[in-house]
Amino acid sequence: MKIGIKYCGGCNPVINRKRLVKQVMQQLPDDVSYEYFDFNDCDVVLVVNGCSIACAEVPSGKDIIMVAGPTIDGWEYPEDKLADKVIEKWSAR
Amino acid sequence: MKTGQEYIDSLRQLKTELYFMGERIENIVDNPYIRPHINTAALTYDMAFDPEFMDLAVATSNLTGEKINRFTHIQQSKDDMVKKSKFLRAIGQKTGTCFQRCVGWDAMNSVYSVSFEIDKKYGTNYHARACDYVKYIQQNDLMVVGGMTDPKGDRGLPPHKQPDPDLFVHVVETREDGIIVRGAKAHQTGAANSHEILVMPTVAMKPEDKEYAVSFALPLDTPGVMLIFGRQTNDERKLGTLDQGNPTYGVVGGEALVVFNDAFVPWERVFMFGETEFVGMMVERFATYHRQNYGACKAGVIDVLIGATALMADYNGVTKASHIKDKIIEMVLMNETMHASSLAAGYESRALPAGNYYPHTTYANITKQNITRYHYEICRLAHDITGGFIATLPSEKDLEDPVTGPIIKKYFQGNANVPAMDRIKMGRLIENATGGTSLVESMHGAGSPQAQRVMLLRDANLERLKELAKNVCGIDCEKEE
Numbered sequence: 034m035k036i037g038i039k040y041c042g043g044c045n046p047v048i049n050r051k052r053l054v055k056q057v058m059q060q061l062p063d064d065v066s067y068e069y070f071d072f073n074d075c076d077v078v079l080v081v082n083g084c085s086i087a088c089a090e091v092p093s094g095k096d097i098i099m100v101a102g103p104t105i106d107g108w109e110y111p112e113d114k115l116a117d118k119v120i121e122k123w124s125a126r
Numbered sequence: 127m128k129t130g131q132e133y134i135d136s137l138r139q140l141k142t143e144l145y146f147m148g149e150r151i152e153n154i155v156d157n158p159y160i161r162p163h164i165n166t167a168a169l170t171y172d173m174a175f176d177p178e179f180m181d182l183a184v185a186t187s188n189l190t191g192e193k194i195n196r197f198t199h200i201q202q203s204k205d206d207m208v209k210k211s212k213f214l215r216a217i218g219q220k221t222g223t224c225f226q227r228c229v230g231w232d233a234m235n236s237v238y239s240v241s242f243e244i245d246k247k248y249g250t251n252y253h254a255r256a257c258d259y260v261k262y263i264q265q266n267d268l269m270v271v272g273g274m275t276d277p278k279g280d281r282g283l284p285p286h287k288q289p290d291p292d293l294f295v296h297v298v299e300t301r302e303d304g305i306i307v308r309g310a311k312a313h314q315t316g317a318a319n320s321h322e323i324l325v326m327p328t329v330a331m332k333p334e335d336k337e338y339a340v341s342f343a344l345p346l347d348t349p350g351v352m353l354i355f356g357r358q359t360n361d362e363r364k365l366g367t368l369d370q371g372n373p374t375y376g377v378v379g380g381e382a383l384v385v386f387n388d389a390f391v392p393w394e395r396v397f398m399f400g401e402t403e404f405v406g407m408m409v410e411r412f413a414t415y416h417r418q419n420y421g422a423c424k425a426g427v428i429d430v431l432i433g434a435t436a437l438m439a440d441y442n443g444v445t446k447a448s449h450i451k452d453k454i455i456e457m458v459l460m461n462e463t464m465h466a467s468s469l470a471a472g473y474e475s476r477a478l479p480a481g482n483y484y485p486h487t488t489y490a491n492i493t494k495q496n497i498t499r500y501h502y503e504i505c506r507l508a509h510d511i512t513g514g515f516i517a518t519l520p521s522e523k524d525l526e527d528p529v530t531g532p533i534i535k536k537y538f539q540g541n542a543n544v545p546a547m548d549r550i551k552m553g554r555l556i557e558n559a560t561g562g563t564s565l566v567e568s569m570h571g572a573g574s575p576q577a578q579r580v581m582l583l584r585d586a587n588l589e590r591l592k593e594l595a596k597n598v599c600g601i602d603c604e605k606e607e
């Protein structure tokens with residue numbers, strides 16, 4: 034399985050985007066591979082916005098998990114729970 | 127696009143004639159006075175390859191369709207103008223200081239637009255030359271100095287009336303293949319570690335100033351071009367580490383006087399030649415582009431300063447005091463106000479006749495006007511919260527000394543849970559970030575405060591505001607629909 038990681042530009046993030054992605058990766062199976070540039074072959078794209086403005090360009094036609102600051106799909110979570118919530122979303126697919 | 131390392135390697139190929147502290151510096155790249163500024167600029171290259179920042183750091187060229195470093199981009203939309211502001215803040219948060227590359231970027235956008243308008247009036251071919259130049263910069267990912275400020279001599283006199291004719295850059299000879307220029311550009315940010323300089327005139331001109339109405343580009347290692355690198359507050363600390371405060375990235379941009387001693391410029395690199403009525407337009411374009419930036423790069427730099435100040439409050443054990451909280455709030459308020467107006471200048475930007483986007487002039491001027499005050503006020507609050515020890519800390523040599531080191535650590539300890547060294551390091555960062563050179567940049571960079579106020583009044587449309595007031599109280603006037 035291939036997961037795309039798409040970051041926003043990071044002008045003033047209110048969450049630590051890199052740490053979140055690391056925590057997510059630690060919980061995903063070892064055979065998952067990651068792609069940062071070309072999302073064509075990705076099954077899912079994790080879009081990591083540093084704040085709720087969510088300005089990252091979202092790749093079209095893809096299954097998206099959208100983090101926007103401390104929110105996922107609009108629901109707010111403590112920062113240390115974000116990775117678990119991403120995994121929940123991923124597992125539910 | 128170049129990586130940071132490729133950029134540094136490319137600097138080693140240059141033969142720039144640079145002087146500092148009474149000697150010619152042959153190895154600019156490894157010079158400890160200049161190296162921090164090189165590290166900062168290198169980061170702007172590396173960020174284009176970092177997935178965490180590439181959404182802002184990479185753009186698509188309107189000239190070639192290729193992916194380019196955003197610092198070489200001709201602004202194509204409101205989105206670009208907003209991304210510019212966000213990108214600069216992102217870098218400022220990482221460097222805590224000026225990263226130099228925005229000046230040349232703004233210069234390219236100014237020359238690109240004005241050359242188009244000169245061509246429309248005179249049938250010249252400056253715009254095609256400007257496009258070729260920008261393409262060359264984009265494809266080689268070069269760093270360009272934005273050269274506007276002349277030494278100016280007597281500020282009350284126009285260029286042609288100066289007792290010394292060289293106090294504004296001017297054309298001293300016209301040849302078949304190009305022109306010979308003489309003069310200097312002062313305070314040139316990043317000049318020691320850039321590849322190119324893009325020169326523009328600095329004040330509006332009358333027909334008598336024709337020879338001074340010149341815009342051109344040159345590689346900085348062109349024969350006849352020499353640089354004299356400027357001193358900074360406490361710059362001898364660059365010979366050490368800790369006392370610098372920001373040892374990797376330094377303070378401000380590393381400015382130099384760039385002198386043109388009869389340098390030759392081929393015609394294909396000349397973008398204005400005697401069209402005095404377009405000089406004011408070029409000055410205003412560059413100033414407006416550049417003023418938007420100050421609520422962006424400085425917002426990032428001040429984010430670091432606010433963080434450092436809040437840490438000092440923790441280290442000193444005063445975090446909970448209400449006046450401390452209030453002062454931190456004040457710092458945040460001023461910083462976000464500046465960033466908001468920088469963003470507004472982008473969101474309200476407009477297309478110029480050449481097709482590139484241009485910030486909202488009032489919002490860009492407000493942004494710069496505010497930084498001339500707020501940066502000083504923010505630094506005052508940082509000093510207030512940090513305490514006097516940043517003015518009296520012993521040197522890093524004394525810290526390393528087996529006799530004095532332990533005593534310093536003992537007596538400079540704050541909150542017992544924090545190592546004294548952390549408190550000292552943070553103190554040094556604040557000292558250097560709030561000192562002379564960094565503040566003067568906020569005052570005069572992109573123009574002294576009065577220059578913004580003149581534009582604010584011009585664009586305020588006072589006559590309409592008077593009509594509004596008359597309407598409200600029923601004084602006879604044309605009713606607003």
Ligand SMILES: Cc1cc2nc3c(=O)[nH]c(=O)nc-3n(C[C@H](O)[C@H](O)[C@H](O)COP(=O)(O)OP(=O)(O)OC[C@H]3O[C@@H](n4cnc5c(N)ncnc54)[C@H](O)[C@@H]3O)c2cc1C
Pocket residue numbers: 229272273274275277278281282311312313314315316378379381566567570571572573574575576577
């Ligand atoms: C750190 C730093 C980096 C910079 N980087 C660059 C750069 O990369 N490229 C570049 O081109 N420039 C750069 N500048 C230059 C900057 O744009 C100028 O400093 C600014 O335009 C002011 O010019 P000046 O320093 O000559 O001051 P002056 O013009 O001498 O201003 C001093 C005072 O005199 C007033 N004044 C000046 N002329 C008049 C007049 N005719 N009538 C009434 N009052 C007047 C001003 O309002 C101000 O109050 C930089 C400056 C600094 C400090």
